[in-house]
Structures are given as C-alpha cells and as structure tokens.
Amino acid sequence: MNIYLFCQNKNYFSKNQVKAMKKAGRVIFVEGINPIGVCKKLIADKSNKIVAIDPDVCLWKLTNKEIESIPNLKAIIIQSTSFSWIDTDFCRIKKITVINTRDYCTNAVTEWLLMMTLMVARKLPTVYKDGWKVDFNRHLGMELHGKTAGIIGVGTIGTRVAQVMTAMGMKVVYWSKHDHGSIYDQTTLTKLFKTADFIYPCLAKNNETKKIIKMKHLRTMKKTASIICAAPQPALFDKETVLKLVAKNKINGFGFESGGDTRKLMEEARGNTLVTPELAWYSKETLITNAKKWSKNIIAAAKNKYPDMVNP
Structure with missing residues (x-):
C-alpha cells in the first residue's frame, strides 16, 4: 500500500x-x-x-x-x-x-475557553479598548462561582468544559440531541439560552449543525449572559447578531476565535467582545x-x- x-x-x-x-x-x-x-x-x-x-x-x-x-x-x-x-x-x-x-486537543481547547471566559467575565476586552485606564463604572466584572454554564453538545470537548466549569463552582446544564445519562442537567435549547450565564457551543460543524442556534435563541439571552466559543463554532449561529447584541449592551459579552485580522476585529467590535487568533488547539x-x-x-x-x- x-x-x-x-x-x-x-x-x-x-x-x-x-x-x-x-x-x-x-x-x-x-x-x-x-x-x-x-x-x-x-x-x-x-x-x-x-x-x-x-x-x-x-x-x-x-x-x-x-x-x-x-x-x-x-x-x-x-x-x-x-x-x-x-x-x-x-x-x-x-x-x-x-x-x-x-x-x-481537548485540554488545550478547554483551557482556552476558560481563559476567554475569565477575560469576558472580568471585562478585559472593555478595559483594553479603554486604553487600560480603570473605569469603575464600565469595568465591573463578575465571578464565575455560582453562575450557570450552558453547554451545547457534550462530546469530548463539551464534557471536559463541563468538568472544568464545575470545578470553578458553576452549575452546568447542557443540550444534546441524545440523553447521555450525564450527571449534569439536560435541558432544551430554548431554556438553556434563557437561563445560562455563559453559553458554550461545542458541536462539530456540519450540515446538520450549521446555524442550529436560531435568532429566537439569541434574543432571549439574559443581559448578563455571554457566549464563549472556539473555531469553528461561530458557524453554528449568526455571529453578526451576537456582535450587535453586545454593542447595544443587550448581553454581557462575546468571546470567539477568528482566522482574520484579530486586532482589527477586536478594535472594531463595540462592547465587551474578545477576539483571539485560532490558537485554542495549539499547545x-x-x-x-x-x-x-x-x-x-x-x-x-x-x-x-x-x-x-x-x-x-
């Protein structure tokens, strides 16, 4: 052969x-x-x-x-x-x-998602855009302990994210097409978006999952909620809608990876949006x-x- x-x-x-x-x-x-x-x-x-x-x-x-x-x-x-x-x-x-x-790359991606979560939770993107000048009104962050992590897809990475966020003191709920007999609470996509503080899309990108997250889901997020995802997860929803929600202060924040000019995207994005290079897997x-x-x-x-x- x-x-x-x-x-x-x-x-x-x-x-x-x-x-x-x-x-x-x-x-x-x-x-x-x-x-x-x-x-x-x-x-x-x-x-x-x-x-x-x-x-x-x-x-x-x-x-x-x-x-x-x-x-x-x-x-x-x-x-x-x-x-x-x-x-x-x-x-x-x-x-x-x-x-x-x-x-x-399960651990590498999960650790990157945790890093992004902490940065968005503590308003680091906003601090960066404000020239690192402290503003106690704009830069009030939140702790992860006691918050709810909503995980969409509990494959290898989704399961590891659940474990790490549990260790951070968060409650974990998840959505999946199948009941995995998980120790975490399974819920509907609609309820997950209404209740979770940090939402983690962890599905493989394919024709079945493309844009699985609908506009109706995004618009029901809490004002204090954020979406955190690694590539290629933004393909699962309308990224521009999420950017607008953050810009209008309708939700707390958004963290995602991009293969484009991340510095330009970061500076152009209004509000508490974090854009990183596609390095989550790279260790x-x-x-x-x-x-x-x-x-x-x-x-x-x-x-x-x-x-x-x-x-x-």
Missing part, C-alpha cells in the same frame, strides 16, 4: 512513528502548502493508495474533482477532527473511507498527541482498518 503523506514538515513525526508507518506501506512525503492536484506523482500512480493530509497544506479545501483524479484511492486520513471541508458523502459513493483524528502537548494519533490512524488504514471512520 502506498501512503502519500501531505504535511508541512515530515519532522512533525518522531523517528519511531515514521519507522512504524514505513513498515505498514511505502511512505511518500509531500511537504509544503499546495493543492493536492499539483502532485503529479500521486495522479500518475495507479497502485492502491491512501492519502494522509494536514488540512493546512490544502488550505482546508479538498474538492471532489481532486479526489476523483486520484486513481485507486482507498482512504483519506485527515490530521484534524473537523472534516466539513471534505464531501464525505461523495467519498462514500466512491467507496473512499474518510478518517479523522480525534481527541488530541506542545497537542502536537505530540496529534502526531501519535494521526500516525496510528495512517498505519491502521494501510492495513484496511478504519477505527475513526466518519463516512460508514
């Missing part, structure tokens, strides 16, 4: 990980940021193959045309958890298995865990085993 591995630098993997992958198949490293289609060797290769890809390499876009141009492609193993940038239904029709890499521990799990999935796929398949 040929293994085409698209990454920014092959040194991302340890020597032992590379050695293990080479035992599973013939590894061809393709380094740098380029569309997959520019790899002529891949397109010309008629043998059975799998493609492992860092989404940053293809700028988070892999078209059906590019996928179809790869002969005898058996599986695509992506470095990220998010797979919304690939048409998994198309791959299923073409009998191409898509595998994502899961649970490698030393995350990179080590990701390389370990990604290489493990690559080896499994080379042996026709697909533990983390997303398009069964």
Whole structure:
C-alpha cells in the first residue's frame, strides 16, 4: 500500500512513528502548502493508495474533482477532527473511507475557553479598548462561582468544559440531541439560552449543525449572559447578531476565535467582545498527541482498518 503523506514538515513525526508507518506501506512525503492536484506523482500512480493530509497544506479545501483524479484511492486520513471541508458523502459513493483524528486537543481547547471566559467575565476586552485606564463604572466584572454554564453538545470537548466549569463552582446544564445519562442537567435549547450565564457551543460543524442556534435563541439571552466559543463554532449561529447584541449592551459579552485580522476585529467590535487568533488547539502537548494519533490512524488504514471512520 502506498501512503502519500501531505504535511508541512515530515519532522512533525518522531523517528519511531515514521519507522512504524514505513513498515505498514511505502511512505511518500509531500511537504509544503499546495493543492493536492499539483502532485503529479500521486495522479500518475495507479497502485492502491491512501492519502494522509494536514488540512493546512490544502488550505482546508479538498474538492471532489481532486479526489476523483486520484486513481485507486482507498482512504483519506485527515490530521484534524473537523472534516466539513471534505464531501464525505461523495467519498462514500466512491467507496473512499474518510478518517479523522480525534481527541488530541481537548485540554488545550478547554483551557482556552476558560481563559476567554475569565477575560469576558472580568471585562478585559472593555478595559483594553479603554486604553487600560480603570473605569469603575464600565469595568465591573463578575465571578464565575455560582453562575450557570450552558453547554451545547457534550462530546469530548463539551464534557471536559463541563468538568472544568464545575470545578470553578458553576452549575452546568447542557443540550444534546441524545440523553447521555450525564450527571449534569439536560435541558432544551430554548431554556438553556434563557437561563445560562455563559453559553458554550461545542458541536462539530456540519450540515446538520450549521446555524442550529436560531435568532429566537439569541434574543432571549439574559443581559448578563455571554457566549464563549472556539473555531469553528461561530458557524453554528449568526455571529453578526451576537456582535450587535453586545454593542447595544443587550448581553454581557462575546468571546470567539477568528482566522482574520484579530486586532482589527477586536478594535472594531463595540462592547465587551474578545477576539483571539485560532490558537485554542495549539499547545506542545497537542502536537505530540496529534502526531501519535494521526500516525496510528495512517498505519491502521494501510492495513484496511478504519477505527475513526466518519463516512460508514
């Protein structure tokens, strides 16, 4: 089995990980940021193959045309958890298995969300926009202890957020399509938005969840409430509406990640809005865990085993 591995630098993997992958198949490293289609060797290769890809390499876009141009492609193993940038239904029709890499940045993302929560709760975005000059009327913050955290989606990250916010002395309620038998109180989206002080969307981005949070939910938030989310969660609701609610002092605050000019967005946003770069996932521990799990999935796929398949 040929293994085409698209990454920014092959040194991302340890020597032992590379050695293990080479035992599973013939590894061809393709380094740098380029569309997959520019790899002529891949397109010309008629043998059975799998493609492992860092989404940053293809700028988070892999078209059906590019996928179809790869002969005898058996599986695509992506470095990220998010797979919304690939048409998994198309791959299923073409009998191409898509595998994502899961649970490698749970602690990093959760800690980032906690950091954002504390900054918004204590009005740091407003303090920053006021030139760090203290104004006791505008800069009165709130403590997390005794507040309610509303978590939308209790997967790996949502569950970890619930644990951390509980440790901070918060009451946790959650919404999910399914009853997970959780120790936390399950509620409806409508009630969650009406009662929670800090709301954490923690759902995967896909066609089913896109804009799952409606305008009616956003407009029922308490004046003291805030929304805190990591990328790509703003895709689950109308971000501009939330920005306007904060600007008009209808809600307390908003914290989110952006891949754009964060400094400009931060300064343009009125009110207690925090905009950070998309760094929630990025930690030393995350990179080590990701390389370990990604290489493990690559080896499994080379042996026709697909533990983390997303398009069964």
